[in-house]
Amino acid sequence: MVRLLDELDAILLTAGDNGPNRPEFDVPEEYSHLESPSDVLQLVDTPGKGKGWTAKTPLVAGTVVMVSKPIAWTMDLEAYNDEDEMEDEEEDEGDEGVDGSKSNDHVVLRVLQRIKENPSIWFEQVSALYPRDNIGTLPTWNCKDDNILSQFGSLLRQIEGIPQLQGKSDEIRQRLPLIIRYNVLSIETCSELLSYPGPTGHSLLGGVGLFHLPSFFNHSPRPNVSRYAVGNIMWFVCNQDIPQGQEVCISYVEHDVLCENAKRRNAMLRMDFQEPEDGSGSTDHDGPPFPVVDSDVQMELMEMDPFQRMDAIDELMKQATGEALPEGERSEEDGMDAGGSAWFQCDIQNLRILKAITLESLGQSTRALGLWEECIQFSETNMPPNDESSIVVRVQAALCSWDVKDKDRARKHAAIALNTHNLMFGGGVNRFRRRYMKEFCLNLRKNKDSAETILWPLQ
Numbered sequence: 001m002v003r004l005l006d007e008l009d010a011i012l013l014t015a016g017d018n019g020p021n022r023p024e025f026d027v028p029e030e031y032s033h034l035e036s037p038s039d040v041l042q043l044v045d046t047p048g049k050g051k052g053w054t055a056k057t058p059l060v061a062g063t064v065v066m067v068s069k070p071i072a073w074t075m076d077l078e079a080y081n082d083e084d085e086m087e088d089e090e091e092d093e094g095d096e097g098v099d100g101s102k103s104n105d106h107v108v109l110r111v112l113q114r115i116k117e118n119p120s121i122w123f124e125q126v127s128a129l130y131p132r133d134n135i136g137t138l139p140t141w142n143c144k145d146d147n148i149l150s151q152f153g154s155l156l157r158q159i160e161g162i163p164q165l166q167g168k169s170d171e172i173r174q175r176l177p178l179i180i181r182y183n184v185l186s187i188e189t190c191s192e193l194l195s196y197p198g199p200t201g202h203s204l205l206g207g208v209g210l211f212h213l214p215s216f217f218n219h220s221p222r223p224n225v226s227r228y229a230v231g232n233i234m235w236f237v238c239n240q241d242i243p244q245g246q247e248v249c250i251s252y253v254e255h256d257v258l259c260e261n262a263k264r265r266n267a268m269l270r271m272d273f274q275e276p277e278d279g280s281g282s283t284d285h286d287g288p289p290f291p292v293v294d295s296d297v298q299m300e301l302m303e304m305d306p307f308q309r310m311d312a313i314d315e316l317m318k319q320a321t322g323e324a325l326p327e328g329e330r331s332e333e334d335g336m337d338a339g340g341s342a343w344f345q346c347d348i349q350n351l352r353i354l355k356a357i358t359l360e361s362l363g364q365s366t367r368a369l370g371l372w373e374e375c376i377q378f379s380e381t382n383m384p385p386n387d388e389s390s391i392v393v394r395v396q397a398a399l400c401s402w403d404v405k406d407k408d409r410a411r412k413h414a415a416i417a418l419n420t421h422n423l424m425f426g427g428g429v430n431r432f433r434r435r436y437m438k439e440f441c442l443n444l445r446k447n448k449d450s451a452e453t454i455l456w457p458l459q
Contacts, residue, residue, distance in 0.1 A: 001427065002434050004028070004230045008189060008202060019077040020204055023231035031067040031235075036213070040065050041248060043216055050130060052218040052247055059242040061386060062423040065225065066214060066236040071125060072110035073187055073209025073232055079103040103208045105148045108141075108180050111210055112155045115172070119164040122172065125212040129179045141177035183215040184208045187229045192388040194353070194396075195438040197295050205231065220249035221258050221265060223384055226424065237424050240385045256346035256389065257291065259382035264289065264344070292320070293347040298354060306358050313355045320347045349378050356396070360445050365403045372397040376413075391421050395436060396444075402451040414455035429456050 004025055011020045027035055040063065041053045059065065079102040115122045131138060143149050152173075160169040187209050189202040197203045214234060217225065225248050226239045242248060251258060253268045260268075267289045293316065301309050320343040352371050359368035372393055379390035394417035401410035421432045433440075433456055440452045 001028070001230055001425075002431060004233065005189075005434060008205060008231055012202070012204065015204070019075075022073075022075050022078065022207075023205065025069065025231045025233050027067050027069055027233055031064070034064055034067040035069075037066045044247075046247075049218065051216050052249070053216055054247050055242045055244050058244045059238050059248075061238050061240050062426075063238045064235060064426075065238060065248065068211050068214050068234050068236075069232055070185075070187070070209030070211050070234075071121060072107055072114050073207055074103055074106040074110060075205060075207035076103050077204060078207070079106045101208075102145060102148075104177075104180050104184055105143050105145060107184060107208060107210055108143075108177050109148060109151055109155070111180065112152065112159070112172070112176060115165070116155060116159055116162065119162060122165065122168070126176070126179060126210075129183050129212075129215050131175065131178055131182065135174050135178065138178055141181075143177070180210055184210055185214065185227075185234070187232060187234065189230055190228075190435060192392050193436070193439050194357075194392060195442055197299060198442075200438045200441065203295075217250045218247065219252040219269070220247075221251070221262075223249050223251040223255075223258075225250050226255075226384060226387065228388065228425070239387070239424065251384070254346070255383045255387055256349065257344060258384070259345050287322070287342050288344070291344040291346050293343075293350040298350060301354055302357075306361050309358050310355070310362075313351050313358065317348065317351050317355075319343065320351060345378070345382060349375060352378075353393070356400075357444055360400060360403070363446050365400050365445065369397065369400045369404060369406075372400050386420050386424050388421075388424060391417050391424075392439075394420070395439065398455055399445070399451050402449075402455065403445055403447050410451070410455060418456060429459055432456060433458060 007025070008023060011023060015021070033039075037053075038056075040056055040059060042056045043051050044054045045051050053065075111121075111126060115126065143152075156169045156173055159165045159172065165172075185208065186206070188196075188206045190196055191203075191206070193201065195201045209232065211234065214227075214236065217236070224238060224240050224242050224246070225236050227234055227236050227250055229235070236250070238248075253265060257265060257268055301312055304312060322342040352375050356368040356371035356375070359365070359371070375393040376390060376397060379387055379393055383389060394413050398410045398413035398417060401407075401413060418429060418432055421435070422428055425431060425435065427434075433452070436452075440450070
């Protein structure tokens with residue numbers, strides 16, 4: 001994993017004006033036996049649900065059950081001409097939520113090209129994925145890019161001329177875009193880190209891809225397996241003990257929205273299946289259907305003067321908790337019912353993090369520490385066990401504690417962060433220090449001491 005991270009950093013350092021090259025790594029040799037997880041998982045066909053992975057043997061937390069490279073993938077940078085185009089599409093998806101994305105469309109072309117080069121990919125991998133039948137009952141592919149449609153048609157005509165694929169072009173035309181839509185997974189390296197969206201992070205390498213065996217992981221709002229990527233390679237790790245015979249599931253949405261009601265989770269899923277209602281009493285007045293404090297809002301806030309940022313965060317926090325209406329929607333006649341319409345819980349969490357960062361930059365680390373520990377409480381209460389986000393805020397709580405001279409508290413947070421990281425990512429303190437190398441370089445505190453060398457000394 002460390003070698004792959006080093007290669008990713010080299011790709012970013014040598015990126016040209018059009019952005020970095022797309023990483024195309026192979027699964028590291030030490031994990032190659034987990035590309036086919038027959039020793040720990042088995043596929044079971046459940047009536048009404050379809051195929052899914054179950055534990056073949058009892059699995060303990062921290063067990064890596066699968067490591068996989070995609071059949072094909074694309075970086076978001078390759079699919080969009082500029083940020084405005086991506087933002088326009090996100091707004092369209094928020095209204096309709098059925099068309100997929102340009103990134104998905106690019107994956108359709110890349111998988112089709114792979115099938116043309118190696119027809120066995122269709123027969124042995126792609127054709128086995130959902131949906132396999134009842135295609136007519138599902139939404140049709142609505143690609144809005146004429147160039148992609150033209151390439152798609154050209155590749156299909158070429159495929160029809162390949163002996164092994166003769167007579168298959170119509171099935172591929174109908175099924176492949178739907179297979180991509182229902183099975184594609186996001187691919188992001190170290191996306192939980194605070195440094196991820198910044199100039200030293202790996203956000204430029206983010207994208208989506210189609211995987212073969214990982215596509216059989218079903219969704220659960222309480223996933224017992226977490227996933228993470230390094231470049232194009234995906235790891236799947238048990239976040240808790242799983243008894244033999246229990247279904248092994250991942251979440252198809254970000255972990256920080258799993259604490260929301262079923263209505264909101266279903267909106268985020270953008271799938272045809274629906275999670276059962278959870279008795280939370282959701283109504284049409286539950287607030288925004290998607291998180292508000294996204295990466296763009298966070299970046300905009302971080303560009304402000306710290307004092308101005310504090311005021312903006314406090315105002316947004318009032319809106320997030322339903323204590324105030326957004327600017328432009330207020331009038332003297334407006335009255336808020338019992339707390340108003342709240343935003344997502346992850347909006348409040350992101351605002352807490354931004355406020356803690358701002359307080360530390362102003363030298364108010366004691367106040368910031370209380371917020372970091374609130375963030376820990378949220379992560380460990382509302383997200384799956386041993387979630388990577390809890391490691392991030394534990395690390396900051398440890399560094400903040402050290403900054404206020406509470407060394408025992410700092411060492412406690414540091415030890416928990418390292419133990420959780422080692423459970424989910426392995427590699428001990430050396431791998432932890434490598435993954436968090438850019439995090440430690442963030443200029444969050446007035447005190448420039450390298451506390452990480454004391455709290456997490458290399459072995």
